[in-house]
Amino acid sequence: MIPIIGKLHRERDVTVLLHSRSLVNKSVVSILKTHRFARQIAGEELSVVETLPFLQALTALDLGPSQIDIGMLAATYKGDDRGLSVAEFTAEAVAGATGANKIERGEGRDVVLYGFGRIGRLVARLLIEKAGSGNGLRLRAIVVRGGGEQSAEDIVKRASLLRRDSIHGQFQGTITVDEASSTIFANGNAIKVIYANDPSEVDYTAYGIKNAILIDNTGKWRDREGLSQHLRPGIDKVVLTAPGKGDVPNIVHGVNHDTVKPDEQILSCASCTTNAIVPPLKAMDDEFGVERGHVETVHSFTNDQNLLDNYHKAERRGRSAPLNMVITETGAASAVAKALPDLKARITGSSIRVPVPDVSIAILNLQLSRETSREEVLDHLREVSLTSPLRRQIDFTTAPDAVSSDFIGSRHASIVDAGATKVEGDNAILYLWYDNEFGYSCQVIRVVQHVSGVEYPTFPSPAV
Template sequence: MIPVIGRLQRQRDVTVLLHSRSLVNKSVVGILKTHRFARQIAGEELSVTETMPFLQALTTLDLGPSQIDIGMLAETYKSDDRGLGVAEFTARPVEGATGERKIERAAPRDVVLYGFGRIGRLLARLLIEKAGSGNGLRLRAVVVRKTAGQDLVKRASLLRRDSVHGQFQGTIIVDEENDTLIANGNAIRFIYSDDPATVDYTAYGINDAILVDNTGRWRDRAGLSQHLRPGVAKVVLTAPGKGDVPNIVHGVNHETIKPDERIISCASCTTNAIVPPLKAMADEFGVESGHVETVHSFTNDQNLLDNYHKSDRRGRSAPLNMVLTETGAASAVAKALPDLGAKISGSSIRVPVPDVSIAILNLRLSRGTSREEVLTHLREVSLTSPLRRQIDFTTSADAVSSDFVGSRHASIVDAGATKVDGDNAILYLWYDNEFGYSCQVVRVVQHVSGVEYPTFPAPLG
């Protein structure tokens, strides 16, 4: 399977998925573990001997750039009663990616990262990982403030080794003379600047770029407009936007982005975690009101030890305390789901773990239901709906936060913790507030860049 998946990706820009999980660059063990996820569907694993024929069938088709889910093909084939062979069956659901219907390979789109903190470095890893994979994004530059002594060497070290997310997969070469890191063959120029309004990106050969501001320093249109310099076409913010800046949660409202909109916010990690399952619940059961309580890992915004902080409580030591604080996620729901109508309140507790958080979503529904009905619905949403890249689902009885480090989903429904009593439902939603959120940001960047390739078979719903 591995060489076939590799050839499809390199030669045709086809990313092979299995229930929304990419199989590109997966090891043997990785592919087998991904197949085990199919136990969520019918209580039994999906065998590689079942999916391999569909993979072979794809190689016989005139495919264009796309993402194709062989897990969905295999599962729908089981329930098909037309008596078709695998090759004949496969051709129909992926016909939108073949022949005259296939799209052309997108030209690479330049991306600039403004800031290189926790989210910035994870975005860099994702963009480097995806280089040449058909998503059409090319990380060209990172803008940072100059620090004293071996700045580039130290930033390379932070990219290479991460205490939470592990080693960078590949090689990083430091070219101090040219202020450049070469990561897996990709040259990334470091531009030193204290003021976004002074940078001319065209001087570095960068044109029509998407700039991702991951500093959070500016959150309104006036501040973010400073980034609209020569060479930059659009600005994407990795924090909740203020004023009229659109707050986008990919999978929920990304299609509302106007083509001429130049400034976009990806909202917060918590907003991305709660909005997709909230939409899934509202679509099926209706939602009258709700409250979200987030138990959130500590962040660099807090102090390591007690010290002055402009915010209440956040000045107290992050690794030694549970810290009550506010969250803007509840109020951001209205921007992402303007038709919801339900009032959602929220609060947050920061706790002494470095990554992965959990949102407890307490909902009053429009109708009574049962725990089994809610879990069946959310399981199906995670597997076959347009939200399947946003919502994951786990039935593990002993799941804990560290199990979800590196999750690429916006949130993971904990089936075992779910509580339902008539019209009241309480969902426990795990989320990697660093990596899962960064994946959502990359999806938004792909969309606004016009290089988000279609997925086949089309999701249900």
């Protein structure tokens, strides 16, 4: 399987998935574990013996850039009673990616990261990972504070932080540094490190960058006026990795990304918590209706808090993050209205920061428009996680001993914990895990892919 998956990715820009989980660059053990995990959501374990024939059938097709879920192919084939061979069924299921229907490879799109903190470095890892096929998004530069007066040690330290991460582990590949040219080489990708204290100091065309998407990871500017400072020579669009203010669109991929106008130059990916709650909220509203709701987030601490007690402009956040539970506010509830304008329900929210470095949980308490049962809610959410347009956003687990660290590295916006779900009459309480760093970074990449025109369709097409 591994050589086939690699060849499809390199030569045809095809990403092979298994129930929305990429199998590209995965080890033997990882592929086997991904197959085994299918039992958590589909009810039974998948075997590589079942999926290999579909993978082999793909090699005989004239495929264009796409994402193809062999888990979905295997599952839908089982339910098909027409007597088709695997090859015939596969050809029909992915017809939209073959022949005259296939997308032609584009030139790719330059990307610039403005800020290189927790989210910036994870987004960089994802961009480098996805550069393997030579198409799509190209990370060209990183802008950090300094104005060009840094020593050679500065870029070495920044490269080291990209190489090693206490939570997410080692970078998968090689990283070298050319101090003289302020360039980091990651898996062969040349990434220029630009030192600047203000957007106005940078002319990106001087570095050969053109028509680029700039991802602002600093959160320093949240409104259109402030973010417009990034629209410098070489920059075409600006994407903010924090909730936008004013008329800046807040985009949650999978929910409202298709509302982005082609000429929109500035948009926001909202917050990690907004991305965690909006997809399941939409899924519940579509099926059961939502009258009102409250979200309580139990959130890992962040760099905004203090290591030890010290002054902070916000209430309580000055107290030691690793020693306390800290009550604070969340803007996620109010941001729901921007991402889900058709939702009539009033959603309130609050947050507690707790002494863990990553992975949070949102407790979504909903009053529904009709009475239902726990079984009906779980069956619906399980099906949404497998076959709906939200399957890249919503994951589902029945693991009885699941805890926060189990979800480090999850690429979904949120994971429904089936065992913790409570339903009584018209009241449903959902427990939603989310990797507030990596899962959110994956959502950011999906938005950037969409607005750049390199977001490839997934087959078989999810149910609408």
